[in-house]
Amino acid sequence: MSTGVTIAVPRGALFAGTLDLLDRLGLDTAEVRANARxxxxxxxxxxxxxxxxxxxxxxxGAADIGVTGKDVLLEAPERGVYELLDLGFGRCEMVVAAxxxxxxxxxxxxxxxxxxxxxxxxxxxGRHFAExxxxxxxxxxKGSVELAPLTGLVEGIVDLTATGRxxxxxxxxxxxxxxxxxxxxxxxxxxxxxxxxxxxxxxERIRExxx
Amino acid sequence: xxHPIPPGTRDVLPDEMRELRAITExxxxxxxxxGYGEVWTPALEYEEVLRTGEGSAAGAGxxxxxxxxxxxxxxxxxxxxxxxxxxxxxxxxxDPLRLCYFAHAYRAVEHGSGHQREFQQxxxxxIGVRGAEAEAEVIALVLAALDEAGLARHRVxxxxxxxxxxxxxxxxxxxxxxxxxxxxxxxxxLVTLEMLVVGLGLPRYARAALxxxxxxxxxxxxxxxxxxxxxADDALEGLRVLxxxxxxxxxxxxxxxxxxxxxxxxxxxxxxxxxxxxxxxxTLGGGGRYDDLLGRFGSPRPACxxxxxxxxxxxxxxxxxxxx
Numbered sequence: 165m166s167t168g169v170t171i172a173v174p175r176g177a178l179f180a181g182t183l184d185l186l187d188r189l190g191l192d193t194a195e196v197r198a199n200a201r202x203x204x205x206x207x208x209x210x211x212x213x214x215x216x217x218x219x220x221x222x223x224x225g226a227a228d229i230g231v232t233g234k235d236v237l238l239e240a241p242e243r244g245v246y247e248l249l250d251l252g253f254g255r256c257e258m259v260v261a262a263x264x265x266x267x268x269x270x271x272x273x274x275x276x277x278x279x280x281x282x283x284x285x286x287x288x289x290g291r292h293f294a295e296x297x298x299x300x301x302x303x304x305x306k307g308s309v310e311l312a313p314l315t316g317l318v319e320g321i322v323d324l325t326a327t328g329r330x331x332x333x334x335x336x337x338x339x340x341x342x343x344x345x346x347x348x349x350x351x352x353x354x355x356x357x358x359x360x361x362x363x364x365x366x367x368e369r370i371r372e373x374x375x
Numbered sequence: 376x377x378h379p380i381p382p383g384t385r386d387v388l389p390d391e392m393r394e395l396r397a398i399t400e401x402x403x404x405x406x407x408x409x410g411y412g413e414v415w416t417p418a419l420e421y422e423e424v425l426r427t428g429e430g431s432a433a434g435a436g437x438x439x440x441x442x443x444x445x446x447x448x449x450x451x452x453x454x455x456x457x458x459x460x461x462x463x464x465x466x467x468x469x470d471p472l473r474l475c476y477f478a479h480a481y482r483a484v485e486h487g488s489g490h491q492r493e494f495q496q497x498x499x500x501x502i503g504v505r506g507a508e509a510e511a512e513v514i515a516l517v518l519a520a521l522d523e524a525g526l527a528r529h530r531v532x533x534x535x536x537x538x539x540x541x542x543x544x545x546x547x548x549x550x551x552x553x554x555x556x557x558x559x560x561x562x563x564x565l566v567t568l569e570m571l572v573v574g575l576g577l578p579r580y581a582r583a584a585l586x587x588x589x590x591x592x593x594x595x596x597x598x599x600x601x602x603x604x605x606x607a608d609d610a611l612e613g614l615r616v617l618x619x620x621x622x623x624x625x626x627x628x629x630x631x632x633x634x635x636x637x638x639x640x641x642x643x644x645x646x647x648x649x650x651x652x653x654x655x656x657x658t659l660g661g662g663g664r665y666d667d668l669l670g671r672f673g674s675p676r677p678a679c680x681x682x683x684x685x686x687x688x689x690x691x692x693x694x695x696x697x698x699x
Contacts, residue, residue: 220489223656224656224657225655242485242490244562247562247565248563248566249565348566353563354652354653354658355656356592357592358631360592360593360631364590
């Protein structure tokens with residue numbers, strides 16, 4: 165069956181949860197599951213991409229609706245997409261973490277007047293430290309953030325964690341929780357009007373499927 | 376040698392220019408034919424004047440000092456400059472004024488967002504006329520102008536910016552909670568909106584009304600689906616009358632009523648409109664009624680207007696051509 169809309173599906177951590185949801189709605193996602201390299205599945209109206217690209221495609225109308233994490237939406241507030249539903253899955257915590265056992269962050273703030281923080285989420289991190297009245301030097305990194313405090317690049321990190329295991333394995337601990345992030349259903353503002361019936365039907369069915 | 380231009384700005388070469396010119400000529404033909412005279416105003420205004428129109432200077436993104444230390448700003452829309460122009464140059468005029476413009480406006484953009492820093496607007500303003508007839512005239516004219524420009528699938532979304540605020544007041548939601556709720560509605564962050572509304576601890580019917588409203592869009596039937604009662608009825612009645620006036624002009628099937636529609640600019644006082652085309656992911660334009668704006672410049676008169684983004688109209692027109 166077809167939904168009459170183009171859906172942006174995130175590859176990565178939310179991929180399985182999103183496809184499971186689409187299965188429950190009656191879409192045939194077998195081909196999407198079987199093809200790790202193919203990106204566009206016109207028959208079922210699905211396009212797959214990095215989670216952080218979902219708001220971009222949806223904002224520009226290249227996809228009518230999409231699924232992405234709240235972390236992505238918080239990091240890209242300039243993207244004009246509608247946030248229709250909290251899908252509940254993919255639950256993670258955005259946290260501040262630091263080396264276990266010492267108070268490197270506190271000491272840096274006390275003695276040097278600022279704390280250095282490595283993150284893949286510079287805006288969320290910057291906002292959190294500004295809102296809590298602390299001066300922070302945000303260091304944007306792309307790869308494993310856990311490395312940064314271990315090598316002395318920074319005193320703390322801001323990152324997304326589901327179980328805290330990676331943090332623990334690297335001798336880090338959570339010192340503050342910033343926000344809980346789950347998967348969200350987003351929509352293009354124009355499609356939300358011009359394809360109102362299809363989008364509403366889909367939202368209704370998701371609400372039913374999720375009870 | 377490559378000499379850069381700022382992101383979000385562009386050069387236009389003859390091939391594109393011919394097409395853009397063809398579109399603006401057609402729009403102009405329709406606007407002028409309906410009695411809307413074209414005006415020009417400076418791209419640079421005194422920032423204070425823009426602030427008189429709207430607290431944030433309508434989101435003007437670029438400011439500079441002139442040789443006397445006065446703050447100048449690049450206009451971010453044409454409605455405030457036209458309100459200034461009307462209250463200065465047409466001060467004693469009481470008859471309706473019909474004006475149109477084709478002009479560039481400027482907004483700050485995020486790097487890499489693909490948004491335009493400088494964009495050309497084609498718009499019209501109808502000043503001095505109260506009531507739905509004026510708005511129906513403006514909306515029908517924009518629809519006709521887009522037909523003339525070669526579009527076929529465009530639609531107008533119609534809402535009332537005061538509706539949600541009225542509903543919040545009627546349902547006795549504390550005034551200090553209004554801004555965050557309205558902000559969620561404007562962004563259509565329905566997840567946060569639901570969380571906030573549930574947190575208000577309102578009776579079930581009130582909660583349902585506040586959560587249902589942003590989803591109500593479609594034909595005139597949506598106007599009967601909201602059980603607000605009292606003050607909200609005025610806004611609903613206004614939309615009903617406007618929809619009937621548009622039906623009289625034969626364009627009702629082009630109109631989508633959208634009860635959650637709120638426009639960003641603070642000078643709108645009642646109904647607001649947006650223009651959509653399936654070929655473009657962004658709105659082609661928008662507008663609304665702004666009955667208080669001219670009063671801020673010392674010559675109170677009701678008014679409404681609409682503006683189109685010419686480049687987006689061009690994208691829609693090119694897509695339409697490919698379909699044929």
